[in-house]
Every structure is written in structure tokens, then in C-alpha cells.
Amino acid sequence: MEEIKICPKCKEKLIKNGKSYSCKNNHTYDISKSGYVNLLLDNQKHSKNPGDDKDMVISRKNFLEKGYYQGISKKVNETIMSLLTKNNINILDIGCGEGYYTERLKKFLSERKIENRIIGIDISKEAILVASKKNKDIEWIVASASNLPLEDESLDFIICMFAKIIPEEKMRCLKKGGYLIIVSTGENHLVEMKEVVYENVKKDFYSPIGDLKIFEYIETKNCKYKTYIKENESIKSLFNMTPYRWRSPKEGIEKLFSLKELEITVDVNIDIFKK
Numbered sequence: 649m650e651e652i653k654i655c656p657k658c659k660e661k662l663i664k665n666g667k668s669y670s671c672k673n674n675h676t677y678d679i680s681k682s683g684y685v686n687l688l689l690d691n692q693k694h695s696k697n698p699g700d701d702k703d704m705v706i707s708r709k710n711f712l713e714k715g716y717y718q719g720i721s722k723k724v725n726e727t728i729m730s731l732l733t734k735n736n737i738n739i740l741d742i743g744c745g746e747g748y749y750t751e752r753l754k755k756f757l758s759e760r761k762i763e764n765r766i767i768g769i770d771i772s773k774e775a776i777l778v779a780s781k782k783n784k785d786i787e788w789i790v791a792s793a794s795n796l797p798l799e800d801e802s803l804d805f806i807i808c809m810f811a812k813i814i815p816e817e818k819m820r821c822l823k824k825g826g827y828l829i830i831v832s833t834g835e836n837h838l839v840e841m842k843e844v845v846y847e848n849v850k851k852d853f854y855s856p857i858g859d860l861k862i863f864e865y866i867e868t869k870n871c872k873y874k875t876y877i878k879e880n881e882s883i884k885s886l887f888n889m890t891p892y893r894w895r896s897p898k899e900g901i902e903k904l905f906s907l908k909e910l911e912i913t914v915d916v917n918i919d920i921f922k923k
């Protein structure tokens with residue numbers, strides 16, 4: 649497969665050379681023991697360890713492994729399948745976290761004999777470390793969505809699930825006719841959890857359509873179902889993987905953490921855009 653990674657410093661093509669990548673200007677990046685490459689430059693970091701921290705990564709891993717969000721993964725995979733026009737595709741999962749959805753997409757396509765290269769990028773080194781230990785057939789990179797270390801027009805699909813939207817870089821890296829798939833939380837997502845933690849629950853949601861005017865908007869698919877969380881540990885992990893962990897009242901959190909089970913509504917929107 650042709651290499652599509654570029655040097656984050658000078659934008660020249662990166663070539664794999666044993667256990668590192670380097671460009672023609674001799675900028676060199678080592679491949680870690682678990683197989684990922686760190687292409688995040690110091691001047692792109694807004695903190696020492698940007699992105700999700702270890703606790704959040706572990707909480708997300710523990711929760712997702714229980715399978716409660718399998719329905720989201722299935723719908724995203726089927727959406728990509730329905731848009732395929734050829735049998736050989738390059739996909740980037742941007743803000744991939746610890747790679748739950750990335751890995752399931754890889755398996756889904758491979759089982760259907762679709763030749764695929766999948767790249768997972770996240771700004772969190774902790775997240776990519778966990779991801780890279782899980783699956784060696786995906787190319788894992790620590791990098792920022794605002795400086796994607798990938799060639800212009802090199803991707804057929806970009807998926808961005810519950811992560812920051814930075815349109816220009818996605819536009820640059822997508823091939824003409826390529827698809828951008830944004831997955832974000834809907835109006836009723838986790839409403840039962842919010843009702844336990846907060847006295848007044850505001851129902852709102854973000855639609856990316858207004859921020860992605862440089863793309864052609866195709867359609868929005870909704871994925872909605874209810875599921876029962878049966879372990880106290882999973883309720884805690886779910887809460888700790890969301891931004892609510894930073895801004896919730898102590899009493900509400902204690903109430904939630906005392907529950908042994910909780911029915912939740914999963915409600916996500918899958919917005920499809922085209923270059």
C-alpha cells in the first residue's frame with residue numbers, strides 16, 4: 649500500500665525505514681514498541697498531555713467493551729458500506745480514542761472482503777497507546793486534527809465520532825467525492841443518567857451542519873435505542889467517559905454511583921457530508 653503519511657514539520661512524504669519514519673529533510677519519528685507513531689509537534693500541544701487522560705481512556709475502554717454501544721458501531725459501519733462505490737478504501741478515524749469503533753469497522757470491512765487501510769489518529773498519547781496494543785492491522789498515530797500528517801486527497805472516508813470538528817484539514821485530506829461522517833449525541837442521549845445527576849435537565853444537542861458548509865450535506869441518520877446497564881462499575885465508567893464528569897454536582901454524582909442498574913437511551917446522529 650502506498651504510504652500517505654507526511655512529515656508534520658515540512659509536509660514531505662514520510663518513508664518507513666525499519667523502526668522509524670523519516671522524510672527527505674531527515675526529520676525522524678520512531679515507531680513505538682506497540683506500533684504507533686507520534687507525529688504531534690510540541691508547538692501543537694496546548695498542554696503537556698493533550699486530549700483525554702488515562703482515567704478517561706480506561707473508563708471508555710471498560711464501558712465500550714461491555715457492548716452497550718455496539719448498536720452505534722453497527723449503524724456507522726452499515727452507513728459506510730452503503731456509500732461504497734469501490735472495493736479498496738482508505739479511511740481515517742479522527743479522534744479515535746482507544747479505538748473501539750475503529751477496530752470494529754476494520755473487522756466489519758475485512759469480513760466483507762473490502763480491501764481497506766484504516767488509520768486512527770488521536771491527540772491523546774494514552775488513548776493511542778491502548779488502541780495500538782489492541783490491533784496491529786490499523787495504523788495508529790498521535791497527531792492533532794488541526795495538522796493531519798496525511799497527504800492531500802488521500803482518503804475515501806473520514807469518520808469523526810464524538811470528537812472535535814476541524815473542517816479545513818478534513819477537506820484537504822479527503823479525495824474528491826470522498827465522505828465525511830460525523831457522529832454526535834442526539835437530544836435524548838443518556839437522558840436518564842442526566843435526570844439522576846441534575847435537578848433540571850436541559851435537552852439540547854449540537855448539529856454539525858452549520859459548521860461544515862464547505863462540504864455538501866447529504867443526510868442525517870439517527871440511531872436510537874434503550875439498553876439496561878447492569879453493573880454499578882459500568883454506570884461509573886459511562887459517567888467518567890463523558891464531559892459531565894467535570895461539571896456535575898457532587899450529590900448528583902453520589903446518587904448515580906450508588907445505583908446498581910440504569911436504563912439508558914442511546915440517541916446519536918450520523919451526519920453524512922461529501923467533498
Ligand SMILES: C[S@@+](CC[C@H](N)C(=O)[O-])C[C@H]1O[C@@H](n2cnc3c(N)ncnc32)[C@H](O)[C@@H]1O
Nearest residue numbers: 699700743744745770771772792793809810811
Ligand atoms: C469523546 S472522545 C471520543 C473517542 C472515540 N471517537 C469514541 O467515540 O470512542 C474524543 C477524543 O478526541 C480526542 N481529541 C480531542 N482534541 C483533539 C484534537 N485536536 N485532535 C485529535 N484528537 C483530539 C480526545 O483525546 C478523545 O480521545
